[in-house]
Amino acid sequence: MAEDELRPREADILIVDDDDELRREMADYLAGHGFLLHQARDGKEARAQLQSHPIQVVILDVMLPGEDGLSICQSLKGADGPSVLMLSSMGESIDRVLGLELGADDYVVKPVTPRELLARVRALLRRRGNQSTPKSRIATYAFSGFRFDLVRRQLRAPDDTVLMLTPGELSLLGALVENPQRILSREELARFTRGNSAVSLDRAIDIQISRLRKKINEQSGMEIIKTHRGLGYILDSKVIAL
Known part of the structure; x- marks a missing residue:
């Protein structure tokens, strides 16, 4: 099966990172692979984007001005919430474990290559797709x-x-x-x-x-x-x- 067949079309992705250059680079790369990208620099902007768009995956930096990424992650928990991919430049196991305990679905350490980021996003979307049950399956x-x-x-x-x-x-x-x-x-x-x-x-x-x-x-x-x-x-x- 071709990669394009595995990728949901026009999935909405939100990147929350206060590093403007890095955020734009990630957004441009993912947009080039068919996704709809939304950006935010902090928690306030992120919540506005979440209210305005049907976000399916949030790429969320741990260290943000004001409310940190771990707090935002915890607030997004719930069956109907978006999948959360946490980013951290620290790479300490305590941050990784805490992020997962607070509801993150995946966790990567910066710097992350664009290709790995794309693979992680596709995996999260594939998981969400697996939760949509065909009529032939037990509901x-x-x-x-x-x-x-x-x-x-x-x-x-x-x-x-x-x-x-x-x-x-x-x-x-x-x-x-x-x-x-x-x-x-x-x-x-x-x-x-x-x-x-x-x-x-x-x-x-x-x-x-x-x-x-x-x-x-x-x-x-x-x-x-x-x-x-x-x-x-x-x-x-x-x-x-x-």
Whole structure:
């Protein structure tokens, strides 16, 4: 399959970075590959762009004037929010882990090559596309009192509360419910959620699984997603396709 067939057409991308030259270079490169680019220098401009355009991916620098990127990232969490690719010039593991814990879907260290940036954006868009369910597939799954609607990208707890999940968490849950009572390795989960070209990022998968498991356990009172040390993760529940 050609690369152009994998790339969603006219996806809206927002770049938030106070380095004007770097931001424009990234925007020009991505625009040259068919995307609709929007730019912001800080959190205020970013929120205005998010309100005005159907942004699908936010490329977000950690260090910004005023409100920092981590705070903005946290505010974007939610099933209907854009995917977030964090950028940092520091490269320290604490910033990387914190960004992922706050809801980022991916994280790269600057300077990042235009080609790698493009690959990361395409991977995030591919993941979002995988969440759109064809009519031939099952749309809703039930497990342990939960209902997971793949079309609405919505998880309801046994008390009918809607749980707020990030796009990354939704992708992981989709992989688990479609492979119930089967151990999935980190590599398999990376392929399910990021496409066949993905390189497994063990720590990222671990963090997102941990967040997802905490949200589900708080509602169920029991451990539904279990870890098999050295092997991977399993949804230890009977799943019914509705």
